[in-house]
Structures are given as C-alpha cells and as structure tokens.
Amino acid sequence: MLKFLGKRLAFGILTLFLIATATFFLVAGAPGDPIAAKVGQMPEQAQEIISAKYGLDKPLFQRYALYMKNLVTKGDFGESIIYTGKTANDVIKENTMVSAKIGLIALVFQVSIGLSLGLVSALKRGKAADHVIRVLVVLAICVPSFVFAAVLQYFLAFKWKLVPVFGWGQWTNYVLPVAAYALGGIASYTKYMRSSTLGVIGEDYIVTAKAKGCTSRRTLRKHVLRNSLIPIVTMVGPALSGIFAGSFVIEKMFAIPGLGFYYVKAVSDNDYTMIIGLTIFFAMLFVGALILVDILYGIVDPRIRVAKGSK
Amino acid sequence: MDEKILEVRNLSVSFHTYAGTSHAVRGVDFYLNKGETLAIVGESGCGKTVTSKAIMGLLPMEQTEIGGSEGAEILFNGEDLLKKSENEMTAIRGSKISMIFQDPMTSLNPTMRIGEQIAESILIHNEISKADALKKALEMLEMVKIPNAAQRLKQYPFEFSGGMRQRAMIAVALACRPEILIADEPTTALDVTIQAQIMDLIGELQKELNMAVILVTHDLGVVASVADRIQVMYAGKIVERGSVDEIFYQSTHPYTRALLSSVPKIHTNNKETLYSLKGTPPDLIHPPTGCAFAPRCEYGMRICRNKYPETVKFSETQECSCWLHHPKADHSGLPENMVRGNR
Amino acid sequence: MEMVEKRTLPQENDQLDDQFERIGTEGLSGEDIGEKSLTYWADVWRRFRSNKLAIFGLVLLILVVLLLFVGPMVSGQNYQKIESGMKNQLPSKEHWFGTDDMGRDLFTRVCVGGRVSIYIGLCCTLVMFVIGSLLGALAGLKGGLVDDLIMRFCEFLGNLPYLIVVVILSVVLGRSTFSLIFAMSLTAWVGTTRMVRGQILQLKEQDYVQAARALGASTGRIILKHLLPNTMGIIMVDITMAVPGFIFSEAFLSYIGLGVRPPETSWGALASSGQMQLMFYPHQLFFPCVMIVLTILSFHLIGDGLSDALDPKLRK
Numbered sequence: 001m002l003k004f005l006g007k008r009l010a011f012g013i014l015t016l017f018l019i020a021t022a023t024f025f026l027v028a029g030a031p032g033d034p035i036a037a038k039v040g041q042m043p044e045q046a047q048e049i050i051s052a053k054y055g056l057d058k059p060l061f062q063r064y065a066l067y068m069k070n071l072v073t074k075g076d077f078g079e080s081i082i083y084t085g086k087t088a089n090d091v092i093k094e095n096t097m098v099s100a101k102i103g104l105i106a107l108v109f110q111v112s113i114g115l116s117l118g119l120v121s122a123l124k125r126g127k128a129a130d131h132v133i134r135v136l137v138v139l140a141i142c143v144p145s146f147v148f149a150a151v152l153q154y155f156l157a158f159k160w161k162l163v164p165v166f167g168w169g170q171w172t173n174y175v176l177p178v179a180a181y182a183l184g185g186i187a188s189y190t191k192y193m194r195s196s197t198l199g200v201i202g203e204d205y206i207v208t209a210k211a212k213g214c215t216s217r218r219t220l221r222k223h224v225l226r227n228s229l230i231p232i233v234t235m236v237g238p239a240l241s242g243i244f245a246g247s248f249v250i251e252k253m254f255a256i257p258g259l260g261f262y263y264v265k266a267v268s269d270n271d272y273t274m275i276i277g278l279t280i281f282f283a284m285l286f287v288g289a290l291i292l293v294d295i296l297y298g299i300v301d302p303r304i305r306v307a308k309g310s311k
Numbered sequence: 312m313d314e315k316i317l318e319v320r321n322l323s324v325s326f327h328t329y330a331g332t333s334h335a336v337r338g339v340d341f342y343l344n345k346g347e348t349l350a351i352v353g354e355s356g357c358g359k360t361v362t363s364k365a366i367m368g369l370l371p372m373e374q375t376e377i378g379g380s381e382g383a384e385i386l387f388n389g390e391d392l393l394k395k396s397e398n399e400m401t402a403i404r405g406s407k408i409s410m411i412f413q414d415p416m417t418s419l420n421p422t423m424r425i426g427e428q429i430a431e432s433i434l435i436h437n438e439i440s441k442a443d444a445l446k447k448a449l450e451m452l453e454m455v456k457i458p459n460a461a462q463r464l465k466q467y468p469f470e471f472s473g474g475m476r477q478r479a480m481i482a483v484a485l486a487c488r489p490e491i492l493i494a495d496e497p498t499t500a501l502d503v504t505i506q507a508q509i510m511d512l513i514g515e516l517q518k519e520l521n522m523a524v525i526l527v528t529h530d531l532g533v534v535a536s537v538a539d540r541i542q543v544m545y546a547g548k549i550v551e552r553g554s555v556d557e558i559f560y561q562s563t564h565p566y567t568r569a570l571l572s573s574v575p576k577i578h579t580n581n582k583e584t585l586y587s588l589k590g591t592p593p594d595l596i597h598p599p600t601g602c603a604f605a606p607r608c609e610y611g612m613r614i615c616r617n618k619y620p621e622t623v624k625f626s627e628t629q630e631c632s633c634w635l636h637h638p639k640a641d642h643s644g645l646p647e648n649m650v651r652g653n654r
Numbered sequence: 655m656e657m658v659e660k661r662t663l664p665q666e667n668d669q670l671d672d673q674f675e676r677i678g679t680e681g682l683s684g685e686d687i688g689e690k691s692l693t694y695w696a697d698v699w700r701r702f703r704s705n706k707l708a709i710f711g712l713v714l715l716i717l718v719v720l721l722l723f724v725g726p727m728v729s730g731q732n733y734q735k736i737e738s739g740m741k742n743q744l745p746s747k748e749h750w751f752g753t754d755d756m757g758r759d760l761f762t763r764v765c766v767g768g769r770v771s772i773y774i775g776l777c778c779t780l781v782m783f784v785i786g787s788l789l790g791a792l793a794g795l796k797g798g799l800v801d802d803l804i805m806r807f808c809e810f811l812g813n814l815p816y817l818i819v820v821v822i823l824s825v826v827l828g829r830s831t832f833s834l835i836f837a838m839s840l841t842a843w844v845g846t847t848r849m850v851r852g853q854i855l856q857l858k859e860q861d862y863v864q865a866a867r868a869l870g871a872s873t874g875r876i877i878l879k880h881l882l883p884n885t886m887g888i889i890m891v892d893i894t895m896a897v898p899g900f901i902f903s904e905a906f907l908s909y910i911g912l913g914v915r916p917p918e919t920s921w922g923a924l925a926s927s928g929q930m931q932l933m934f935y936p937h938q939l940f941f942p943c944v945m946i947v948l949t950i951l952s953f954h955l956i957g958d959g960l961s962d963a964l965d966p967k968l969r970k
Contacts, residue, residue: 015813026826126373142898142950144905146925147943150932158933204417210369211412212432212483213405215398222431226422248817248910253929264910267825275825279818286815302422302467589679607679614673639674
C-alpha cells in the first residue's frame, strides 16, 4: 500500500510539473508573448516591479526557470499584471475557503440525497417511486446548472424576494448557489447509485446471503451497500476538486467571491500571470483529489488494497 | 432411514416476463428421505434450479407465481414451507435448509472476508458472540479441508482459487448443520479434477452431519457415484425417476436414454461419434399439451404430441411418463430393456 | 447403436391405432425450432423501436434540427440585423421569440445559434470518436510497448482537470469556433480509448479474430472488418451521450465569455446574454434554455434507448 501510494504520489508530482510547464509556455509563449505585451502597456512603476520579479527582459526559458524556482521554494504562484501588488497567493488565501464552503455544503447534499434516491429507486424498481425519481433525474441532467440557477434567482430572489439575488456574507446568500450547484450532482449520483445497486442486487452473492438466512435489511446493509458504493467512489474525486475550485458559472452568477469567480475574472481581464498561477493551483487540487480517491478506493475495495499491497 | 424429511406436492412455478408468462415448473411431485442423496437431472432450463429455489423461498416474489391447480405444498418435516411468512423462512434458510450454487466465483461477497461470511450465518441463527462465531467459522474451514485455515479466514474471496471458493461456499452452507443441503450444479464451473474432490467432500460431510442432499445437475456422470435416487426433469416436469441402478441400467424414458448416451464412456471405440440430442427444449411460455420431449424423440408417436402420458410405475422407486409403455405403442427398434412387461 | 430386441406384442394390440403411429422427430428442423433469427442490427432496431421514450427522443431531435434549418427561412428575419427601435421586445407576430437587447430577432438567433451549438457538439464527438477508437484499437491490438505508451498518455490526460484545460487552450488560442472544438476534444477521447481498448482485448481472444489473423489479414483490415463493427454498439451509446456533453461544455464556456466570437452566436452565448436581462426580460433566457434542454433531453432518451437495445441481458 505504501509503495503504491509513493508511486501514485510521484506520478501526481510529475503530472503537476508537466501541467505547470505546459501552462507557462502555452500562455507566456503564445505568439507576441502576451505577458510582455501586457506589461508594456502598464504604468512604469508596475512595469519595474513585475519585470524585476520575473525578469521579463530575459529569454522565455530563464523566466520559466525563475518562475518554477519561486513556485517550488517560496510557494509563489505569481503576481497579477493588471492589479499591481495583488498576487495569486492572495486570491488563493482569501477565496479558497469561500468556494470550499459552498462546494462542501453542496457536496453533502449531492451525496446524501443522490445516494438515498438512487437506492430507493433501485429497491423499488418498476414501482411508482422509481418512475418518478427517474423522470426527475433525466430532467435534472438535461438542465444546465446556470439555467436552473437563473430560474431560482428569478423566482425565489427576484419575484418572491425570499433570499438575496446575489452577494455574500449572510447565510441566506448560500441558499441559491448551493441549490443550483447541488442539483446536477444529485441527479448524477442518483443515476449511478441506481444502476450500481441494481447491478449488485443481481449478483449471485446476494442470493447466497439470502440463502444464508439474512433478512432483507441485513442483506442490504452488509452485502448490497458496500459493493454498490465502490463505483460511486470514483465519482467523488473530481467532485472533491470541484469543492475548492467551486463552479465558475455559479460563482459568477451569484457574485460570490470564490476562486472560480476570480479565475473567470482573470480570464476575461486577460490577466495572464494570474491565469497561470490559478491554473497550477487548480491542477494541484485536482491531482490531490485523485490521489485521495485512490486511497478511498483501496479502503472500500479489498481487491485493490490487497493486490496493490502485495506488489 | 426411510423417513421423509421433505415432500413436494404438485409444485408449479410461473414467471411473468416481458414476453409472457413462462411456466418453468409444471406440476412436480417428489420426496426426500433423511440422509439420502436425490439427484435432479436435466438440461439447462428444465426447471431444476427453479424447483430448488422454490424450496428455499428464493424466487423473486413480484414476478413469480407458485401453485398449481390443486394447490402446491412443500412439506418440510410435515410443515408447509409455502405457507410460512418471510420471517419464518429466514429462520429456516441457512440453518435447516442450505444451498450452494453453481459459480463459486460470483457467489461469495467480494468485499467481505471469508471468515465473516461463514460466521454470518452462525451469527444470524444462534445467540452467540462474534468471536465465538469466528471460532466456529475456523472449524468449518478446517472441516472443508482448506489448508492454513486460520490465515485463510482473514482473506477475501479473490484470494481463493475456484475449488477453494466452492469449499468456502460449502462451509458457509453447512455452518449451521442443516438437515437438507441443496447443491445446484456445485461442480459445473470447476476443473474436472477439482469436481471429483468437491463431490467427495460433499459426500463425506453428508455422512458426518447426517443430512439429506438434493443434487441438481445436468451431468449424469457426476451423479453416478454419489446419488441414491435420480429424477430426470424435462420442460418443467419429472419424466422419469428411479434408483441409481434403475436409471443407469434400466431406464425407461427415451429422454433418459438420450442423456445417458451423451455421457462419454472410457471404453468407447473412438470411431464412434458421441451421441448428441438434436433440437432444443420447448418454449415454456407456450408449453406443449402433449409430451414436451415428443418433437425431439426418435420414437415419438402422434399421440405424444397431443396428450401427456400417464405415469407408469415399475418398482417401489421407478416411475416413468411415456406413451411407449402403453400396450398399443409401436415397440419396434427400441433400445434394449427399455420397455418391460410389468405395469 | 444398440442391439434391438424384437418384442412380440400382445395379440389384442396387434392392430396399431392411428394415434400410435410413429412419427419420430418429424417437423424438427436442425438446431433452431421456433422463431427465425434476425440479424444483429435488425434485432437492435426492433428493440429500440419498441421503446416509446427512445422514439420520442428521436422524433424530438429531428423536429429540433428541422426547426433550426427551416426556422430562419420561414421567419424571414436576419439574425444579425440590428433594429435600434426594437430593443427587448416581447414575443409578437413579427418576432416570435421577441428581440434581444440590440433589437435582433431572437427566434432567428436561437435557430442560428443552435446550428453552431450542435455543429460544435458533433465535431467534437467526431474527433473524440475517430481518435478514441483508433488509439483504443491500436492499443488493444498491438499490446506491448504501444499499448503501454498509449495507456500512460491516457492516464496523464485523465489526470488533467478538463474544464481548466479547455479554459487555458481557449485563452491561448483565442476565441473562435475552431479553437473551441480543438480545446474541448483535446482530452475528451481518453474515455473512448479506454473503452474501445477494453472491448478489443475481450474480442481479440475470440476465435474469428484469431482465424483472420492466421489467414494473414493485416492489422488495419482486422480493425476495419472485424473489430470496429463489433465494438460499434458500445461506441454508439458513447457518442449519443457525448454530444449533449459537448453542447453543455460549449454553453458553459460561452457563458464565462470563452465561446464563439460575436456576431456569431450559440445557445450558450444567447443564454449568457439572456442572463444579463433576466430581471426584466426573462424570455430572452427562457427560449435558448428551452432549446438546450429539449436537445439534450432528446440525445439522452436516444442514448438510453440504444444502450437498452444493445444490452444482451435484455435481449428477447
């Protein structure tokens, strides 16, 4: 297990290194060097600060080496070329938790509601409850989250004035983004949990459990649940990274000062250094989440745990 | 010895499928004596597995109809299992009647330790601590002759080979010392060498625990050495039954004959091709009114297709349902010993 | 086979009843008695056709596509024509879906934007399908080093956050339909590759592929003639599910300002500008959204129907 983790970690670091490199060269190395061009338009004072920091007069490769050195040794993700003095680290420090709060609450709703609905739907297969849940799931999957968010915003906030239209600070600000964010996830967790549970229910070992004299409740708890949750774990990885990255669209719509909001802002401002820094940070979260999923997977599925431990 | 532990009367099972109602078992009567081995033999889809699952109460309730024109009964020690509530059946399954299945690769829970799976049935049916149940599970593993049992107890099914898994499965089934073991094709998925070992093990444990065994299989070869009595099923009905000797040496139904001829013999002249039965079993959504085997039977007569034959009794144990035993039947060209004068 | 013992029958039964005439296995034709066998695809189509929801999806999709192409001709409006006096009109006889904040006819814009959205969705899917199935087949067939390299590469790409990659590429490549398609399909084929490879590995062991190989068929021929037709089913389900995914992604990208460049438009771009007007003119968001939802719904229903029809467990 440790050896496997070590290997997984090494691969993750390699991936991160490649992402950082690719991002830097793609963005900074694009035709006309957008960073140098952008800096050229800035007030002299700002030009000096950034040039000194990244050695803009030097060739691209040296700039890259300098950037990577700063990143690895100081954890410096870079500085905005639009808002002088504002660094990617500031944005990360101040706003990650905002995204995380929204994302985490939404994830809790997604998982708890999605898994329960999926389980109910599978156990009541062919009955009214199953049909209702399946229709709702198809509808929810077909509605993009920004459409759902817009509908919520229009009715709950604008027409009926139950919650603020957008903004941040009170608990009522959470309602709309969390709901909009959770919906799609609930639908897909329901869908996957249903098919996964149906698959497990059809397995021979469930018949064995019944032949042993397990009650339906015991069969469900001891035999069905654990096996049907295994494939669901793979879905949690990307979702975990989504927690911190937040949803670009949702944060933009509700003007929530999260990471996604600033990322989209950096993109529309053409704030190249900020884009590089935030991209690398997102990639770190993503790769970290994938490693976490592998660990989770090992805990849930003994086949993987033992197979990897023995190698 | 001849005390009936199980008696099945007029059992019919139908499934509601998309295509229509499938009559998988159509009026089956049989009994099982204490300590004996009864083999139910037939091609896949003949209703033998459905019959055994019906005894266990393991058929999916929503799509299944169990009964018959005169009402079916499954009497276990005189009590009708079909009248039991789900709770009462739960108490019987795994403790009084146990079952093992065809594919040991899929019939054990992949995410549960072998020990826990064996201990589970002990825990369910006895007031006992988990530690004690695990101790008993260890005894069971030793009983089914798994080496390094203590270590194996903590392993997962994927760390076991096919034969070992079937041994573990037997340990699960026998953990509560049941009175009846239903073995549904227990060796079909295994290598030939392992097959014999598993059959021997079942036979040995049967004597040790003095239980009755229902052995469900499509392979007459497996049955020969272990079974006391054999009943042959075709298209949801029992077409012939008898003691092992009667079935092997004096079978009276053309279908039984066909099954026997498809078993390879060691001293066969290798120029002789192995007999194979032509055609496939009938569609049970529209079961034929006459003998279901008639269209594939080389001795089939016109009446066979229209009317189901009466059962003819040849001895205490042997019975057969076939028109060939009717006095008016054309007996020319029949295999030796098939039709006997007595009826 | 065995010795036939001639038996003398009792006297009174000497006269054989007509009922007892032996007819043997008359009427038994070979192995399959009963229904005639359909070809694989005829069978799939039969099962697909009997699925009402799937047929509904198919009809819905055809209607949507028809509307996108015929709509602008019937409405007689130009999607780029700006009428400053007709800003933010509600739906009327002249402007069926009303007008947008620049006075352009929304119905025609929704139709034209829909073409772009579906075009992008189809192009991305095509790229995904071609790269994915070819690489997957190659990895599965060649095995060894080639397989290792391809799978490593897939693993690497799979470790990249999809949306971030798309955003970065869009930033670097600038806003155009082509860069959108490129960015969205760059990593999307990984799943298809894995799936096709898995299928091929299973199929490769089958006798008929071994036979083709033994007869000296080239790898290319084996892929085209034997393996692709047999993996088609699972790929088709993948495709129907991928198109709505890409339409979704396009909508998101347009929404955060990385989509097609104006005056071109797409459903995502229309929804994005409709969102700005939500408080006062909700219909500007409503119409493009309804079209997105209907299209995605139709693809989902078709995909579900297909995977049911292809599932061997549900056959018959």
